[in-house]
Amino acid sequence: xxxxxxxxxxxxxxxxxxxxxxxxxxxxxxxxxxxxxxxxxxxxxxxxxxxxxxxxxxxxxxxxxxxxxxxxxxxxxxxxxxxxxxxxxxxxxxxxxxxxxxxxxxxxxxxxxxxxxxxxxxxxxxxxxxxxxxxxxxxxxxxxxxxxxxxxxxxxxxxxxxxxxxxxxxxxxxxxxxxxxxxxxxxxxxxxxxxxxxxxxxxxxxxxxxxxxxxxxxxxxxxxxxxxxxxxxxxxxxxxxxxxxxxxxxxxxxxxxxxxxxxxxxxxxxxxxxxxxxxxxxxxxxxxxxxxxxxxxxxxxxxxxxxxxxxxxxxxxxxxxxxxxxxxxxxxxxxxxxxxxxxxxxxxxxxxxxxxxxxxxxxxxxxxxxxxxxxxxxxxxxxxxxxxxxxxxxxxxxxxxxxxxxxxxxxxxxxxxxxxxxxxxxxxxxxxxxxxxxxxxxxxxxxxxxxxxxxxxxxxxxxxxxxxxxxxxxxxxxxxxxxxxxxxxxxxxxxxxxxxxxxxxxxxxxxxxxxxxxxxxxxx
Amino acid sequence: xxxxxxxxxxxxxxxxxxxxxxxxxxxxxxxxxxxxxxxxxxxxxxxxxxxxxxxxxxxxxxxxxxxxxxxxxxxxxxxxxxxxxxxxxxxxxxxxxxxxxxxxxxxxxxxxxxxxxxxxxxxxxxxxxxxxxxxxxxxxxxxxxxxxxxxxxxxxxxxxxxxxxxxxxxxxxxxxxxxxxxxxxxxxxxxxxxxxxxxxxxxxxxxxxxxxxxxxxxxxxxxx
Numbered sequence: 001x002x003x004x005x006x007x008x009x010x011x012x013x014x015x016x017x018x019x020x021x022x023x024x025x026x027x028x029x030x031x032x033x034x035x036x037x038x039x040x041x042x043x044x045x046x047x048x049x050x051x052x053x054x055x056x057x058x059x060x061x062x063x064x065x066x067x068x069x070x071x072x073x074x075x076x077x078x079x080x081x082x083x084x085x086x087x088x089x090x091x092x093x094x095x096x097x098x099x100x101x102x103x104x105x106x107x108x109x110x111x112x113x114x115x116x117x118x119x120x121x122x123x124x125x126x127x128x129x130x131x132x133x134x135x136x137x138x139x140x141x142x143x144x145x146x147x148x149x150x151x152x153x154x155x156x157x158x159x160x161x162x163x164x165x166x167x168x169x170x171x172x173x174x175x176x177x178x179x180x181x182x183x184x185x186x187x188x189x190x191x192x193x194x195x196x197x198x199x200x201x202x203x204x205x206x207x208x209x210x211x212x213x214x215x216x217x218x219x220x221x222x223x224x225x226x227x228x229x230x231x232x233x234x235x236x237x238x239x240x241x242x243x244x245x246x247x248x249x250x251x252x253x254x255x256x257x258x259x260x261x262x263x264x265x266x267x268x269x270x271x272x273x274x275x276x277x278x279x280x281x282x283x284x285x286x287x288x289x290x291x292x293x294x295x296x297x298x299x300x301x302x303x304x305x306x307x308x309x310x311x312x313x314x315x316x317x318x319x320x321x322x323x324x325x326x327x328x329x330x331x332x333x334x335x336x337x338x339x340x341x342x343x344x345x346x347x348x349x350x351x352x353x354x355x356x357x358x359x360x361x362x363x364x365x366x367x368x369x370x371x372x373x374x375x376x377x378x379x380x381x382x383x384x385x386x387x388x389x390x391x392x393x394x395x396x397x398x399x400x401x402x403x404x405x406x407x408x409x410x411x412x413x414x415x416x417x418x419x420x421x422x423x424x425x426x427x428x429x430x431x432x433x434x435x436x437x438x439x440x441x442x443x444x445x446x447x448x449x450x451x452x453x454x455x456x457x458x459x460x461x462x463x464x465x466x467x468x469x470x471x472x473x474x475x476x477x478x479x480x481x482x483x484x485x486x487x488x489x490x491x492x493x494x495x496x497x498x499x500x501x502x503x504x505x506x507x508x509x510x511x512x513x514x515x516x517x518x519x520x521x522x523x524x
Numbered sequence: 525x526x527x528x529x530x531x532x533x534x535x536x537x538x539x540x541x542x543x544x545x546x547x548x549x550x551x552x553x554x555x556x557x558x559x560x561x562x563x564x565x566x567x568x569x570x571x572x573x574x575x576x577x578x579x580x581x582x583x584x585x586x587x588x589x590x591x592x593x594x595x596x597x598x599x600x601x602x603x604x605x606x607x608x609x610x611x612x613x614x615x616x617x618x619x620x621x622x623x624x625x626x627x628x629x630x631x632x633x634x635x636x637x638x639x640x641x642x643x644x645x646x647x648x649x650x651x652x653x654x655x656x657x658x659x660x661x662x663x664x665x666x667x668x669x670x671x672x673x674x675x676x677x678x679x680x681x682x683x684x685x686x687x688x689x690x691x692x693x694x695x696x697x698x699x700x701x702x703x704x705x706x707x708x709x710x711x712x713x714x715x716x717x718x719x720x721x722x723x724x725x726x727x728x729x730x731x732x733x734x735x736x737x738x739x740x741x742x743x744x745x746x747x748x
Contacts, residue, residue, distance in 0.1 A: 159705065163712035170716065173723050182734050186743040188727045189680065196687060196720050197674060203713070204667075204694050211701040221704025268746045 014083035017066075020091050020154040021084050023059045023099065027052050027147030031140040045139040046114050052143045053103075053110035056150060060096070060103030067096040068510040083156075087226055090156035093514030097363060098153040098291045100511070101370045105283040106146045108490040112378055113142065113276035115486035121388055122274070125179055138178065138274075144171040145280060149288045157225045158206045158296065162199065165256060165292055168285055169195045175277045176269045187272035194265040195256055202252020202292075208245035209296065212237045227295060234299045242300045246307065249296050250314075256289035259348060260318040263341045267325075270337035275381030278333060282340045283374035287366050290344060294351045294362075298519040301354035308522070311352030312435070316446040318345030323453040330391050332380045335461060336373065339416060342450060343369045349447065350431040353438050354522030361430030363515050367508060368423040368501065372415045375494040379409035382483040382491070383465065389477075392461040396470035401480045406466040408491040413458035415498045418451045423501035535575050535655050539662040542568045542696075546666050546689055547627045550673040551620055553613050555681055559602035562685055566594035569692060572659075573699065580703050589714045590695070597718050598688060605725040606681060609732040614679040614739040623672070630668050634661040656700040663700075667693025680728045680738040684721060691717045 030052040034045050066080055082091040091099065116122070117135055148171050152164035169192065177188025213224035216236040223229045234242075255262035266286075270278050301307060322342025329335040347369065350362025382405045389395055399406040415422035418429070428451060435443045470477045482488065501508060545565035552558040570591045577583035635658075666689055673686030695713065698705060732738050 157709065159702075159709040160712060163709070163716060166716050166720070170719050170723060173727070177727055177730070180730055183745045185727060185730045185734055186745050189724070189731055189740075189743065192720065192724050192727060193683060193687065196724075197671075197690060200687075200690050200694055204697070207694070207698060207701050214702075214704070222706065225706070225709070272746070 014081040014087065014090065017063075017082040017084060017091075019059055019063050019066075019084075020082055020089035023056060023063070024147045024151035024154060026055055026059075027143040027150065031144040031147065034136055034140040034143065042117075042135050045136050046117075049110050049139040049143050050114065053107045053146060056146055057103035057107040060099040060150075063091050064096040064100050064511055067091065067093050068514060087228065088157050088160070089154045090226075090228060091154050092518055093511055094291070094295065094363075094518045095153050097367065097511055097515045098288060099150060101287055101367060102146065102149050102153060102284050105279065105370050105374045106149075108374060108378070108494060109276045109279040109283070110142065110146075111490050112279065112381070112487060113138075113274070115484055116274065116276055116381070116385065119385060125181070134178070138175065141171055141175050142276070142280075145175065145277075145285075147171075149284060152288050152292060156227050158210055158227050158230065159203075159225060161227070161292055161296070162203045162206050162252075165202070165253070165289060166196065166199045168288065169199065169256070172273075172277065172281065172285065176273045176281075178274050178277070179272070184272050187268040190265050191269040198255030198262060199252050201248045202256075205245045205248030205252055206296070208241060208248065209237075212241040212245060215241075227299070231299045234303055237300075237303065239303055242303050246297050246300050246304065249293065250311070253289050253293035253296070254314070256286070257293060257348075258286045258289075258341050258344050259314060260321040260341055260345070263318070263322070266341060267334045267337040270340065271331060271333035275333075275377060275384070278336075278381070279374045279377045282337065282377055283370045286340060286344055287347075287370055290347055290351075290366065293348075294519050298351065298354065298359075298521055301521045305522075308352055308354055308438075309440070312349050312440055312443050315345040315347075315349030315352060316443050318342065318348065319450040320345075320446055320453075323450045323457060326457040327453060329457075330393055332383065332390050332392055332395075332461070332465070333377070335392070335457065336376050336380055339376075339454065339457065340369075340373055342454060343373070343416065345450075346428060346431050346447065349443060350434055351519060353434055353440075354520060355434060355438060356516055356520040357430065357437055358434035359518075359520040360512055360516040361427055361434045363519075364430055364505070364508065364512055365424075365427035367512070368415070368427045368498070371494055371498055371501070372412050372422075372424055375408060375491055375498060376412040376416065378487070378491045378494070379405050379412060382487050383409075385483050385487065386480050387477060392464050394471050395465040395477065396468045397466070397477065398480060399466040401477075402466075402482045404482055404488045404492065406462075408488070408495045409462060409466070411495040411498055413455075413462050415502070417455035417458055419455065421499070421502045423498050423505065426502055426505045530579055530655055531575050532655055535572065536658060538568050538572045538575065539658055542572070542662055543627070543631055543665055543669075546669045546692075547624065549685055549689060550627075550669055550677075550682075551623055553615075555606045555611055555613055555679075556603065558613070558682065558685055559599055559606060562602065562688055563595060563599035565689075565692065566590065566599065569696065570595055572696070576659075576699050582704075582707075583699065585707055586710055586714075589710060593714045593718045594688075594692070598721050601718075601722050601725055602681070602685070605729055608729055609681065609738050613677070613682050614737065616677045616679070616682070618676040623676075626672060627665070627669060630665045631661070634664040634668075637661070637664075659700050660697060663693050663696035665693075666696060669693075678739050678741050680731060680740050681725070683740065684724050684728070687724070688717070688721065 148167040173192040176191045177184045213230040216233045218233045258266040270281050319342050322338050326335050326338035347362045347366045350358045415424040418424045545561050548561035570587050573583050573587035670686045670689030
């Protein structure tokens, strides 16, 4: 309470900047440029998309640097806050962290799609005539997807947060159904329908919280829309209204984040989408949804102390269910998709504690999961690109034929299982410590056990795919070659970053520290 | 805000008719009729918003947005795609009788809730006044009826209509809960529903071509 009131006394320490609007308006404009100019010129589409992704990554990096490096005298140690449009857009360390994930993974995914979309078997699957037209649409939707996710990360308006998160569903819906065959259409229908229903709950939640914020009498109608202002009056909102709003937000954003039991859309969509889109869905989109959840729900941790145990339990359930489901998959991409459900559980469990250590661990894992899962989806995509086979049982002996891909996959598998010296180990360890620190030993048990299950779930298929003798009746495997450099280069860079953040996690501390302070509303 | 000048009786009548159109939209087997019931509901929402606008002029803007998006564009998409797929719904899990009972129970339940415990949902001053409570009760009923349709209907187009009801419920609640919402936010919320419905129908059209049906139970390519 004291800290909330103290914060309310200090005026918003923001610096006006053009970066927050630019980072989401640029991709939206670029999408229209691609549609207008690129129907017959694929090179043009590719170039515009790549330049846009590069610009988003650059701006994200710039904002992160400003947020970490800048200081404001009135708020020592909290870094700079970039704002625009009368605080409608606001980039603090938490937004900057998510923007950095969007920028970096978005850039790699766009690089990857440049080569991926030239692959003939893939174009055959879509039907060449349709593919010709669709490539421009693919790139336009891809940059719009990046733009809407960036918008969700920088907006400070609680209703616009809903609009932006729903817009990410709309821009990615047709990307999920890109192949337009039975599997893709089924995945696309489920994706659009379930996520829209879910997010409607979030809208209801946003509106309830807005109404409650306005009813405190401390804020005008316009101010109560701004999340940063509602945060200041959270202590005055009646507990029961807060509970209704928060429950709706957990269902809505939790569904979008792929948390069990709201996850059924996730394995279908992530597995059936083209690989670069899977990379964005699993590496970025669900993180943006979890960010939206953390941004809104963390406000109420001090008012609703019972939330912590509930959310940690939800996280633990998600961890375990995702890992166990991953264990029984034969499809390489579905295995990765279920593992995302599991890893989101770790992020939620950390953030839900509301303590500094928990928030730090959760956000660190959010960053790491984005990098690792992008790496793993690219590696799995490379295997499918080279062999045309998705089933683990149909593959074998690829280590000698695809050395780079297999090395990258193993790095990703060890990192996601929390094996030292990779980045996943550092963030999972922080989450364990934070859970133990709060006395939730059962959750520590579940988290450690889940890591072991994850290790088995990944190492077993990895051995099958890369080292075991090829499955009988698959003579094509003998002729398999390593994928082109344009596909393996992003993987190598990501694998190197995973190792680097494991060995020198201090590199990310500056940003994580400031972001963790923002959602650590409980305790010191 | 002086709420005394509100046409209370008109608002009540419109609200009750709104619930009836929801039940019709959920229950009619012929999809064109169902879409027509939805269009009628959209017009009622426009009328309701315009009645409330007497005390809150910004709602006129909103009534106009609702007219374009809910009463014109969405029904147009629905009719267009119903003509291109099948005219009669795939039989649902739960029939007509139980649905009417469910709707009646919901209505009574929400009226009691909003009239006795409105602070639970809305601590706002406005929501404590009479017509706004009725509005909240109707909004909640339409929302849950939409959810009911989504859970019990197998037909893909019918699930889209259910989704539209769900959205209508939330949008109606905004009248009581968020009267000061800015035009940009309103525009965002309203236009997004249109895009969602269009994309869903577009994908369902693809599903119909590939699977030969809009029965969601037949979507079984992806299990576990």
